[in-house]
Amino acid sequence: MAASGGRTVGSFLWKCGNCCFNFNTVSSNLTRQVLSRQLCVSAVLHRKNLAAAGPEKFSEEFIKKQVEEFNIGKRHLANMMGEDPETFTQGDINRSIAYLFPSGLFDKKAKPLMKHPDEVFPKQRAVQWGADGRPFHFLFYTGKQSYYSLMHVSTGSLVGSRWLLKEELEELLVETISEHDYARFIQLMERLLSLPYCSVEEDFVQRYRRQLEIQSSKQQVQPLQYDQHGVAYSTGDGRRKTATGTVLLRDSGSGSISINGTNYVHYFPVLQDREQLMFPLHFMGVLGRFDMQCSVSGGGHSSQAGALRLAISRAMLSFLSEGQVETMRQAGLLTPDPRIKERKKPGQEGARRKFTWKKR
């Protein structure tokens, strides 16, 4: 090992000799340590970059089949050698193969080998996305999803929470604290978190942190209001691209809709706009249940329809259960559409359109 190692080490030293001359001045022990460490490094360096291997070349069923075949072959081999199949180790396999198939080749990789398929076939990533092309992992588009998910987990306790405020800390300790004291406390907690094995004291740390409300997933669901006849009603408003609309949704109605005083069939002669109005009701299956009085202004007919759709969805929240609210949110009915008209830039005719290019 040392003799063969020496050859590669020598060549390695010669390669590295150009980059740093300090190595030559280091003592012999250190050189040997450095050399041995660099040997390990070199093995890693010579191995192929697994991540860049590309999409998987072997399917899961193939690998499974190979594993089965390997296990069966191992038992056959044990029987052949007259040994006990249950306690046949990898070292035994190697010896048996070397005995059964003697080879005069020098290259280790060229000699016949029988190893577990996991060692033979390179480890590869399974397909990262499903049939519809949507990736499984939420960090897929960072490029290095496993790394970032690892970082995410280790700092998980810090994300989505904040340190206690000075007033809250005073309340907790039932003592007055000066600003200087509070600053020292925060400094100490941060130092604690920076030390290794801080996850052991996570409970202790969490006591001094407060969860931040994640604004985006919380919908303010207003309670139902009842008018003098006992009919439930609720209001909602929505906006889309300079059009604003408000809706008064009344229960136990017949599905009549009036917009700005006129019938919706006359206000929206285009079928597409009426379909937009229909979408939230049809999605929840409550088509004929509500009566609506809407008022809308601004924008064009499409944006008015979009604004009303958002307003209807928001007004309907008070009539629905939690699970239905979640399905509506996932359907995109509660998200206001952020698209607006793009600004016109100087030197161009419109937002994107350039002036006609004349050759001369």
Added chain:
Amino acid sequence: MLYTCLLPACQSEQHLGQYYTVPPSHFHTVFPHGLPPRYQQQVKTFNEGCVMVRQPALELISHLKRADYSKPTLRYLLYGVKGSGKTMSLCHTVHYCSTQGWLVLHIPDAHLWVKNCKELLPSSYHASRFDQPIQASNWLRNFRTTNEHFLSKIKLRQRYVWTKRESTEEGRPLGELVDMGVSRVKSSSDVVGAVLKELRLQAGGTEGGFRLAVAVDGVNGLWGRTTLKKEDKSPVAPEELTLVHNLRKMINNDWCGGAVIATLSQTGSLYAPSSAYLPQELLGEEGFDSMDPFVPVPVSLYSEKEFESCYLYYLDRHWLQHPHSQTEEGKKELIFLSNRNPSVLERLCAFL
């Protein structure tokens, strides 16, 4: 029970919402013009003409049955939102009148006479009026198809001189007059005027008397403004058109022995906002005063039963091909999207 075989004369409230078929033989004689274009396409597609029995038409027919024809004519006005079925109700009533043997004067759309006229001739009869030869001759041709059997029976009571050499003597049949109007296009507008006058005089007559039904679609076009211009680019008022002038005389209730059934129409009207559908808004002051007194007949959107019937009819004819439209939910969607408006529903189902 979707279909009924009874002719309009025998229909009553129990047949509301049911469809009855117009016999093909009647189709070309009674309705050479006057049906809405989309309905004509539907007839051609389904190879039959089915009309739904609805409340406004039944009301009109019952009025016509009970009216006293020795008194001055009653005027009925069908009004309603766009697409609610006014023209179809009018055609239903016209069919009833023709099966009862009335003489039907059906003007398919009065708006056609006050706009898009290519040729405008100064009238020979009256100096300040204008003639519309194409429209008049078209109308006379259709009139001839509708009322074939009357043309030989009615005799003229007056002598009409058209030019120095042309004249129609007293006692000649009406058919000759109409033929002359169709062939001599230049004087067709005056022929129309003459025909209307003769019919007005003879309608209530006891000897060989017939009942006259004047059915005008889009009657609000007679009193609005026109888009026509004289040679010096000044606008033409409706009174200055011969056809309009004579038609207005018909609508006046100074004759007896018939009925005037009119529909308001916003679709073809000029200079009227699209949300207007009430008589006052569409007729204007002048029109309202001329039409007053009249019997208003409102035409509403489909009721639940009528919508159900229309939906079943389309299903029966395999017009709704989409599998979802045959389910309950599809039906609810159709109700929502069309709000039970007949024309909107028809357009919606056209591509399903």
